[in-house]
Amino acid sequence: MNGLGELEAVVMDVLWEADTPLRVREVLDRLSTSRTLAYTTVMTVLDNLHRKQWVLRDKDGKAYRYRPSGTREEITARTLRRMLETSTDPDVVLLHFARSASVRELAVLRQVLDERSGDR
Structure with a gap:
């Protein structure tokens, strides 16, 4: 997806496919990449996506649950x-x-x- 790095795009795909908001560990477990990723790497990507307003996050205990801030089409239009x-x-x-x-x-x-x- 334009405007995103390769890993950011894969993480967004995971979030768009999910039925509910996901924690970092859940995103990491669902990622299918050719390389092994660290928990902190996925956490940083999600934090960057939040800063870019691609994802929303809600506090769940000590962690966050992440969800897309809109559909793929809505976010693409917003980016344009x-x-x-x-x-x-x-x-x-x-x-x-x-x-x-x-x-x-x-x-x-x-x-x-x-x-x-x-x-x-």
Whole structure:
């Protein structure tokens, strides 16, 4: 997933697949990576994801339980919004994106624009 490191993306996949919030140990146990990871490594990744607002955490005794702060699609849209807001020229970014969009993506954008123009 764009905007995330390889391990962060794998951890997010674990959280999105989970039915309930998970502790660090539970995330570690569910990770399928080619290398052995330390508990503290996963804890650091989860802390970074929390700082980036990709995950929420709730205190559970002395530990935290982690859950995604939204669906994959919601977080991706939020990331795109932040990138536009921090760009020095968001209009140019949108133009580049529109030029690179597939026919299907353009159809979705057209549908939303038509809906919004009907709101006026």
